[in-house]
Amino acid sequence: xxxxxxxxxxxxxxxxxxxxxxxxxxxxxxxxxxxxxxxxxxxxxxxxxxxxxxxxxxxxxxxxxxxxxxxxxxxxxxxxxxxxxxxxxxxxxxxxxxxxxxxxxxxxxxxxxxxxxxxxxxxxxxxxxxxxxxxxxxxxxxxxxxxxxxxxxxxxxxxxxxxxxxxxxxxxxxxxxxxxxxxxxxxxxxxxxxxxxxxxxxxxxxxxxxxxxxxxxxxxxxxxxxxxxxxxxxxxxxxxxxxxxxxxxxxxxxxxxxxxxxxxxxxxxxxxxxxxxxxxxxxxxxxxxxxxxxxxxxxxxxxxxxxxxxxxxxxxxxxxxxxxxxxxxxxxxxxxxxxxxxxxxxxxxxxxxxxxxxxxxxxxxxxxxxxxxxxxxxxxxxxxxxxxxxxxxxxxxxxxxxxxx
Amino acid sequence: xxxxxxxxxxxxxxxxxxxxxxxxxxxxxxxxxxxxxxxxxxxxxxxxxxxxxxxxxxxxxxxxxxxxxxxxxxxxxxxxxxxxxxxxxxxxxxxxxxxxxxxxxxxxxxxxxxxxxxxxxxxxxxxxxxxxxxxxxxxxxxxxxxxxxxxxxxxxxxxxxxxxxxxxxxxxxxxxxxxxxxxxxxxxxxxxxxxxxxxxxxxxxxxxxxxxxxxxxxxxxxxxxxxxxxxxxxxxxxxxxxxxxxxxxxxxxxxxxxxxxxxxxxxxxxxxxxxxxxxxxxxxxxxxxxxxxxxxxxxxxxxxxxxxxxxxxxxxxxxxxxxxxxxxxxxxxxxxxxxxxxxxxxxxxxxxxxxxxxxx
Numbered sequence: 001x002x003x004x005x006x007x008x009x010x011x012x013x014x015x016x017x018x019x020x021x022x023x024x025x026x027x028x029x030x031x032x033x034x035x036x037x038x039x040x041x042x043x044x045x046x047x048x049x050x051x052x053x054x055x056x057x058x059x060x061x062x063x064x065x066x067x068x069x070x071x072x073x074x075x076x077x078x079x080x081x082x083x084x085x086x087x088x089x090x091x092x093x094x095x096x097x098x099x100x101x102x103x104x105x106x107x108x109x110x111x112x113x114x115x116x117x118x119x120x121x122x123x124x125x126x127x128x129x130x131x132x133x134x135x136x137x138x139x140x141x142x143x144x145x146x147x148x149x150x151x152x153x154x155x156x157x158x159x160x161x162x163x164x165x166x167x168x169x170x171x172x173x174x175x176x177x178x179x180x181x182x183x184x185x186x187x188x189x190x191x192x193x194x195x196x197x198x199x200x201x202x203x204x205x206x207x208x209x210x211x212x213x214x215x216x217x218x219x220x221x222x223x224x225x226x227x228x229x230x231x232x233x234x235x236x237x238x239x240x241x242x243x244x245x246x247x248x249x250x251x252x253x254x255x256x257x258x259x260x261x262x263x264x265x266x267x268x269x270x271x272x273x274x275x276x277x278x279x280x281x282x283x284x285x286x287x288x289x290x291x292x293x294x295x296x297x298x299x300x301x302x303x304x305x306x307x308x309x310x311x312x313x314x315x316x317x318x319x320x321x322x323x324x325x326x327x328x329x330x331x332x333x334x335x336x337x338x339x340x341x342x343x344x345x346x347x348x349x350x351x352x353x354x355x356x357x358x359x360x361x362x363x364x365x366x367x368x369x370x371x372x373x374x375x376x377x378x379x380x381x382x383x384x385x386x387x388x389x390x391x392x393x394x395x396x397x398x399x400x401x402x403x404x405x
Numbered sequence: 406x407x408x409x410x411x412x413x414x415x416x417x418x419x420x421x422x423x424x425x426x427x428x429x430x431x432x433x434x435x436x437x438x439x440x441x442x443x444x445x446x447x448x449x450x451x452x453x454x455x456x457x458x459x460x461x462x463x464x465x466x467x468x469x470x471x472x473x474x475x476x477x478x479x480x481x482x483x484x485x486x487x488x489x490x491x492x493x494x495x496x497x498x499x500x501x502x503x504x505x506x507x508x509x510x511x512x513x514x515x516x517x518x519x520x521x522x523x524x525x526x527x528x529x530x531x532x533x534x535x536x537x538x539x540x541x542x543x544x545x546x547x548x549x550x551x552x553x554x555x556x557x558x559x560x561x562x563x564x565x566x567x568x569x570x571x572x573x574x575x576x577x578x579x580x581x582x583x584x585x586x587x588x589x590x591x592x593x594x595x596x597x598x599x600x601x602x603x604x605x606x607x608x609x610x611x612x613x614x615x616x617x618x619x620x621x622x623x624x625x626x627x628x629x630x631x632x633x634x635x636x637x638x639x640x641x642x643x644x645x646x647x648x649x650x651x652x653x654x655x656x657x658x659x660x661x662x663x664x665x666x667x668x669x670x671x672x673x674x675x676x677x678x679x680x681x682x683x684x685x686x687x688x689x690x691x692x693x694x695x696x697x698x699x700x701x702x703x704x705x706x707x708x709x710x711x712x713x714x715x716x717x718x719x720x721x722x723x724x725x726x727x728x729x730x731x732x733x734x735x736x737x738x739x740x741x742x743x744x745x746x747x748x749x750x751x752x753x754x755x756x757x758x759x760x761x762x763x764x765x
Binding site (some may be wrong): 279284295307321328386391398400401404 | 406468487663667674675679680681708759
């Protein structure tokens with residue numbers, strides 16, 4: 001993404017590796033190298049109160065190097081690293097088991113499209129805030145009547161001369177109740193569908209914005225209903241052209257699908273491998289899991305997981321070689337959702353009745369998490385484009401199959 | 406890991422051009438009708454003249470030394486049209502065994518003949534209905550082989566047999582000329598028209614080849630190479646089917662515009678992309694001499710088996726009645742698929758092995 005330096009010699013890269021290693025050694029606090037608990041993720045934002053001072057220290061250190069967004073240009077708060085340097089940085093972070101300094105929809109989704117479609121003033125204003133974790137963003141996409149058919153969205157945005165006026169409702173807005181700003185799809189022309197959508201930004205503290213968390217089957221409430229009543233938005237907050245938002249929206253979805261897939265839907269660095277969980281709860285006989293049918297299915301799952309990781313790596317190498325791999329985002333989304341649902345189900349199955357607890361002291365903390373992870377994973381094939389919508393994309397855009405005539 | 410050199414690109418392009426022109430599926434049909442050997446010797450000579458029989462063989466023995474990635478590319482192209490030849494049995498499996506385990510004399514005797522397309526080699530492993538190298542019983546005491554091997558690929562046309570047998574302790578490999586005394590070869594007519602053989606040994610004199618570690622090394626090369634051929638088969642089966650979806654009309658619509666078929670096609674595409682990564686990574690692991698070849702081999706063979714199984718079935722189903730006729734190609738892909746899925750271990754065998762390699 002960044003205009004990194006040209007091809008680097010292996011000597012230069014080795015130097016970068018040893019400098020990076022030394023810097024991380026000196027700047028990553030010990031606590032930030034321990035496995036993350038459930039609520040240890042750092043999302044930043046105006047209202048963020050660090051649970052531990054080390055979280056702030058680690059975020060500030062990484063942000064000072066631009067390494068929360070390693071490949072963004074330095075003038076926007078990025079690290080300006082080449083892809084090879086970024087690979088080394090990620091290797092070294094993994095090596096010391098460092099926690100992510102910052103989780104952010106700004107980093108994963110909004111920043112990349114703003115770099116491409118934003119004007120200079122917008123990039124200068126918003127990108128460094130994202131890099132430093134100062135502003136937490138949420139995504140105003142889905143509406144009650146516009147889920148898979150996203151372009152059917154109705155949230156109205158009227159031109160009032162010196163400002164825009166927004167009225168409508170969003171749903172499934174991740175962490176809207178904790179976000180500072182929203183990037184939002186709005187309808188600026190009601191006579192046409194895709195060509196009447198614009199991409200706009202506004203402050204969630206604006207008068208007329210209201211959020212209500214939605215309780216999910218997993219017990220958590222990561223999503224909200226979000227209501228807009230006569231919300232005034234400055235005109236300079238429009239990104240790209242008026243009625244030109246659909247192109248940006250689709251590009252952002254590509255980043256969203258890629259980031260969801262790359263993360264493998266949680267699982268977390270500290271999580272035990274599934275076969276170790278199974279060994280503990282099922283038992284071992286002659287070095288093999290006692291339940292041979294479950295063993296075979298775990299093996300099949302691990303092979304799928306490995307095949308997926310190899311394919312992500314192949315796509316990265318292809319992209320580096322200049323091939324267009326944008327078509328792979330939908331494919332990765334489908335595969336990653338399948339994989340995580342399979343994994344969380346296998347874990348619940350392997351744990352037997354120990355995975356059937358909801359709360360209280362009768363189960364360990366890990367046992368309580370297992371069924372919730374399985375329940376949460378059902379959303380993986382719905383959020384960010386359902387599996388069905390992504391299969392449509394593969395069939396039509398990749399395979400060239402046509403619509404009914 | 407996945408980046409091809411210019412030399413590899415050229416090799417693949419040459420293989421594609423040759424196979425598409427001289428060995429389309431019509432060639433397999435012709436072999437089925439008129440060549441009991443299961444392949445066309447004149448074409449095998451041409452393939453050898455192009456250097457394919459010697460892709461793995463060092464230059465000093467008359468080969469081109471282009472490595473396993475290069476071999477995989479050619480096998481994939483051959484898989485696309487189901488081109489029958491001893492490329493896998495001889496140029497990959499036979500050559501690998503001799504290169505890795507052969508003495509100087511054994512290499513000097515056989516490698517130039519393999520590279521020139523003058524000797525066919527077959528690896529005799531299985532002794533029952535299933536691939537189970539750990540259960541091999543064939544007796545090699547006193548370097549004389551006694552016992553039976555089943556479904557030896559290219560065993561019916563081999564000049565040299567490489568036989569897995571037990572001399573008291575661990576399983577090792579032995580070389581036996583196919584026409585030696587004490588060797589009885591019974592040709593089999595097979596589903597894929599390529600043929601194979603059951604082979605009985607009755608005191609046949611054999612030379613040892615390499616040590617116990619060679620068995621797994623050679624088998625893993627056989628698995629990875631076959632997975633590359635299967636990737637080619639599955640890719641072509643998918644592309645042919647995809648084209649059919651774009652031309653066949655029912656209810657006044659192209660059948661490819663029906664979502665039920667679109668989603669199944671898209672799922673096949675995802676499976677193919679994942680399998681391609683596994684096969685390419687396994688071939689690269691061989692060339693890079695990595696220590697996780699066994700894991701890569703089981704991953705590639707299992708994934709290729711599952712993917713080819715799915716795609717070959719869908720190829721018949723999506724072609725409808727036409728897919729059931731002998732005149733159309735889906736049946737050819739289905740038949741070769743089932744043979745390739747079983748050889749050197751089914752997906753189920755390799756899932757079990759993958760679990761064992763990962764200690765569970």
